[in-house]
Amino acid sequence: MPNRIYTIDIFRAITMLLMIFVNDFWSLKGIPDWLQHAEAKQDFLGFSDIIFPCFLFIVGMSIPYAIRNRISKGENNLKILFHILIRSVALLVMGLFTVNIDNLNAAASGLTRGWFQILLVTAFFLIWNVYPKSKDWKKYLFTGMQLAGIALLILLFLIFKGGKDGAGHMTPQWWGILGLIGWTYLISAPIYLFARKLPWLLLVFWGLFTLLNIAHHAHWLKTPIPGGGAYQGFAFAGIAASILLDRAIDPEKRKRLPLFYIGAGFLLLFAGLALRNFFIISKIQATPTWVFLCNAVSFGFLALIYFVVDLKGKARWFVLIKPAGTSTLTCYLIPYVYYSLAIYAFTLPAFLKTGIIGLGKSMVYALIIIGITALLGKVKVKLKI
Numbered sequence: 027m028p029n030r031i032y033t034i035d036i037f038r039a040i041t042m043l044l045m046i047f048v049n050d051f052w053s054l055k056g057i058p059d060w061l062q063h064a065e066a067k068q069d070f071l072g073f074s075d076i077i078f079p080c081f082l083f084i085v086g087m088s089i090p091y092a093i094r095n096r097i098s099k100g101e102n103n104l105k106i107l108f109h110i111l112i113r114s115v116a117l118l119v120m121g122l123f124t125v126n127i128d129n130l131n132a133a134a135s136g137l138t139r140g141w142f143q144i145l146l147v148t149a150f151f152l153i154w155n156v157y158p159k160s161k162d163w164k165k166y167l168f169t170g171m172q173l174a175g176i177a178l179l180i181l182l183f184l185i186f187k188g189g190k191d192g193a194g195h196m197t198p199q200w201w202g203i204l205g206l207i208g209w210t211y212l213i214s215a216p217i218y219l220f221a222r223k224l225p226w227l228l229l230v231f232w233g234l235f236t237l238l239n240i241a242h243h244a245h246w247l248k249t250p251i252p253g254g255g256a257y258q259g260f261a262f263a264g265i266a267a268s269i270l271l272d273r274a275i276d277p278e279k280r281k282r283l284p285l286f287y288i289g290a291g292f293l294l295l296f297a298g299l300a301l302r303n304f305f306i307i308s309k310i311q312a313t314p315t316w317v318f319l320c321n322a323v324s325f326g327f328l329a330l331i332y333f334v335v336d337l338k339g340k341a342r343w344f345v346l347i348k349p350a351g352t353s354t355l356t357c358y359l360i361p362y363v364y365y366s367l368a369i370y371a372f373t374l375p376a377f378l379k380t381g382i383i384g385l386g387k388s389m390v391y392a393l394i395i396i397g398i399t400a401l402l403g404k405v406k407v408k409l410k411i
Contacts, residue, residue, distance in 0.1 A: 031271065032341040033332045034088055039344060039351030040331070041080045046350075046361060046392040048074040054384040055376075061385075069306035071319055078203065078309070079260050079320035080327065082210055086264025087328075089211075089218050090272075106219055114212035116411040120150060121205020123179070124362070126188060126196045134192025135185050140366035142182065147362050149178040154355075156410045201252055204358075209252050214261040225269045232262035240314045243305055256312035263321040266290075267328055281337065284329035291325035294318050346393070349400040355409040357399040364395065 051062055051074065064070040096106050123146055132138045137145070152175025157168040188194030201209065221227045235258040241247050242254030249255060267287065274280045298318030305313040334340050350357045378387050402408065 031091070031336065033328065033335045034084060034091070035348070035351040036335050036341065036344045037328060037331050037351075038081070038084045038088075038354055039347045039349075041077060041084060042350040042354050042357050043347050043392050043396065045077050045081065046357070046395050047388050048077055049361065050388040050391050054379050054388060056381040057385060063309065064307070066308060066310040067306070068308070069302075071307045071309075071316065075307075075309040075316065076320050076323050078206075079317070080324050082207070082257055082260035083264040083267070083321065083324040083328075085207060085210060086214060086261030087268045089215050089261070089265060090222065090268045093215070093219055093222065103219060107216060110212065110215045110219070113411045114208045114215075116154060117204050117208030117211065118201070119179075121202040121208055122196060122198055123182070124204060125199045125202030126186065127362075129188035129194060129199075131187045131189060131192040131194070134187035137185065142186075143362040143366045145178060146182055147359050149175045149182065150359060151175070151407065151409060152178065154409045154411050156406070156408045158406065206252055206257055210257040210261050213251065214258050214265070218265060225272075228262065228265055228269065232259065232266055235259045235262055236314070236317070239312070239317060240301075240305075243311070243313055253312040256314075256317045259317045260321060260324070263294075263324065267325065284333045284337070287325045287329035287332065291322045291329065294322035294325065298322060347396055349403060350396045353399050353403055353408050355411065356402060356407070357396060359409065360395050360398055360402075364398070 048061070048063075051057060059072070061073045063074045064072045093106060096109065101109075127139060127143060127146075130137075130139050130142055132142075135142070152171050154175075155171075157171075158164070160168070183196060186196050188196070198205070200206075217231055218228065221231065235255040238249055238251075238255035239253075239259055242249050251258070267290075270283065270286055270290075274283045295318070298315050298321075301315045301318055305315045307313060307315045307319060309316055334343070374387070377383060
């Protein structure tokens, strides 16, 4: 197997680029419905509904390599489990704070939404920035910055007041994107850790989470897991993709790998279309039909990227968006600050926010965010959990 699978970084980078792109649609008018998120009860798969599943797919695909890397450094299962827990809690905390932003009552809290977002992201960066390793006085400075970030986060939690009457407090709600990633990782990564030597068992877990999601929506049982097993279904699809990649141990098998991915995609597509007789396609409801169809897209997309990047060696085509794949969390959080500052800095004319021109504006915006991520990386500002 190759030492570096560039496909994973580039898949993640493209997905993050598209996530930032579609997250800017709120600022546009006159764009096609098929590009946007479908309503909760609408039986429809919008382009925006595919992005998050693709991200969870690549989260799952990354898990085996991340855990193997830690094992290669001599870490035991207990230490790896602790890392998984800490990483998951960090995502859950960030999810809790970000999902409550829309519910902020500025008057009762004493902070506008813009300033709340700026201070929140500042706290995240202070806590989870990758600080240089140091044994001198800088070590204490970096520790002090992390403690300041924790204190700021606690302060924001305490002063937060939500709802129209300002009497509400922070609640998990649907956990937000980061929180859902946290739950997915918290459940999926330990399973991989202990079942990694039994690929067939990992596939069984994929099937179990799929059946759990179906049972949840068929009202056979209710599960407390957010998404009813849907998000773990995406992650284990990614793990299955990694299993196939592991088995491509020689150049001839690697050449055939995209065909296996395409074959898996078609099987999932047909299964998803069959399930549509029983469940609507709905991202918000996390229906089985949505899960199968999005996993089909992920396998197809993976086949294309693997062919272009790892078989044809065209990774340099994507160098412009590479920071989105290597500094993903940084890239995701920058828009919170960008939007908060932009409303004071300038207002774009209407024609730049309408139709095709508006879509172009949103793509340029996404590229700007990635550019800012790259610049921050050059000055050693990068989040990692």
